[in-house]
Amino acid sequence: MESKSFEKIFSSVTFKDKSHRLVNLICEHIEGTISGKEDKVLSWNPPDNELQFWKDFLENGNEADFFKEILKRTTHTHNPKYVGHQVGVTAPITLLSGMLSNLLNNGMAVYEMGMSSNAIERIVADKICETVGYDSKSGGFLTSGGTLANLTALLSARKAKVEHDVWNEGHTKPLGIMVCEEAHYCVDRAAKIMGLGEKGIIKVPANKNFGMDVNKMEEYYRTSVSQGIQVFAIVGSAPSTATGAYDDLEAIQAFAQKYDLWFHVDGAHGGAAIFSEKYKHLLKGAEKSDSMVIDGHKMMLMPTITTALVFRNRIHANHTFSLDADYLLNETQEDEWYNSGRRTFECTKTMMCMHWYLLLKLYGEAVFDTYVTRQYDLAKDFAEMLLKEPDFEIATYPMSNILCFRYVNPNLSLKDLNELNAMVRQELLEEGDFYMVQTTIRGVHYLRTSLMNPFATVEHLKVLTNKIRSASEKLLQEIKQ
Known part of the structure; x- marks a missing residue:
């Protein structure tokens, strides 16, 4: 050239x-x-x-x-x-921080290739730790997405709780983690990547509200142990993906403490509620977790993809990917927060910390409080509206900004209703006026809304409801004819 x-x-x-x-x-x-x-x-x-x-x-x-x-x-x-x-x-504003990151291309793995970004990331991680409720021994970092962050946390859990050096010597006995059946699929992926297999993913049934049934934890733990599986971690969802239901984190933490398990909180979507004065109670118990994940690109107004992974004890943030045994690490190595490549799965990553820092600098934590609170309130308003409509039903009352609902007709079977709601969703997708997704829970097909947009109102949702009703009635008439 x-x-x-x-x-x-x-x-x-x-x-x-x-x-x-x-x-x-x-x-x-x-x-x-x-x-x-x-x-x-x-x-x-x-x-x-x-x-x-x-x-x-x-x-x-x-x-x-x-x-x-x-x-x-x-x-x-x-x-x-x-x-x-x-x-x-x-x-x-985050378009500008992203543009600068793309131009500078400072990979951050070592300090000299990420001086400002490693320092900024440390400040952001410490701020999140403080907001979660961790003490001064805590620490963490940013990484590329909730899936990678959850995998990293579970690798940290295995290293901390399993005496055998799996990282260097491989598995010598079956290992397992406990998680609600409604948890995000990335937990399954992490377990399989770690070689735990199907038996190592101990799925605790959900309760009627689709959060973990904490009354079943003991039974499932004892059954797994009797099968020779060493359970080393339990994951609390904050919230689950399908319905937005928060697990009872306090109960899970108490159970983890009882059996000396690593307690991890998958707050990829709803961990940002720690900034909401109104909704931070949903995360009660997270302050005693060993690790927690929060996505910036979900409920914190940032572009994809940036996720915080924080640890109650910063030692675990530093040791997950160390190639030598922990006892060989001296104090200097242990404290090398400024060389992020030692602590993350990625060697190279974007300067994603600038998004977090810039929003905090310009707008303060109040922007996250306002946003999360507004969107969670909107889901409740939507649910109240649907509960007054005889031809709609909700899967469960929303705990977050996620709401699952469906059109119903007493003259149709479950199979027919499932097909009808799927057809309506496809029709709306192709029309393009609204965009919503769908999910199946316990054999029932629901339309699923994640109310992410801060400019969406109840009036918009009324229009959506009317469109779904009109489309359903039209399709039923066509089928009848």
Whole structure:
């Protein structure tokens, strides 16, 4: 490649021109989606058609149209009618911190490749530890997503609670972790990656509200131990993914203490409630956990993907991936918070800490309190509205901003109702006016809303409810005919 080509690629003049155009486009997009001027949340296109479009665009598309096409062909989370997945609505300022991270490309694994970012990350982690309720012995770091953070926490648990050096010598006996049957699937993945197998994932049944049935913990623990499984950890969900139900973390903590188990809290979605004066009670017991996960990209207005993993004892944050035995680590190595590559699964990671730090600096913790509280309140308002409608029912009263519900008709069987609700959801997806997801709980098909958008109101949800009712009645009429 000619040197002039590199000059073109790295031209600040060219970049300034393109970035100004993109920023203007983004500002129009934000204003249009939040205000409702851009009515659709997404413009649905079947997978094969979308694939063909981008194949053609690579060969024949106009480069100047690239960003416009991306905006046209993606889901608009800033639209108040986005009630879909647990993906946060990003604060626009974090676009700038992300842009700077992408430019500097400081991988952070060692201090000289991440001086400011390692220091900033330490401050962010300490702030989260303090808010959770940990003391000065605590510590943690940021990593790339809840799945990776939960895996890391369980690796830390195994290292702390299993006498045999599994990290260096492999398994010598069956090991297991306890978790509610309604927990996020990433806990299953972590267990299988760790080689625990199906028997090592001890699933405690959920209660009627879909949180862990803490009265069953003893039974499932004793059964596993009688089968020769060494249970070393128990996971509390805050909340579960499908219904947004919080486990009884106090009861789980007491059980963990009784049997000397590692107590981990998967607060990827709802751990941010520690910042809410109104809802932090849902996390009572987390302050005594050994580790806890909180996603910044769910309920903290940050872009994907950034997750905090904090430990009540910072030693565990430092030792998880150490290649030598713990007793060989001296005090200096133990304290090397500024070399993040020693503590995380990643060697290289983005400067994600800037998102957390910038939001705290500009808006303070109050922004997280306001956001979480508003969205949790909105789910309760939505539930109250649905409870007054004879042709709708909810799966359970919401504890967070997640609500599962369905259209019902007394003349239809469960099978028919399941099919009808699935068809309605698909119809709304293809229409693109609203975006919501779906789930099946105990054989019942529900429409599932995660109320992530801070501009969504009860009025928007009334429109959604009416659309679901109209679509259901129309489909029933077509079937009847």
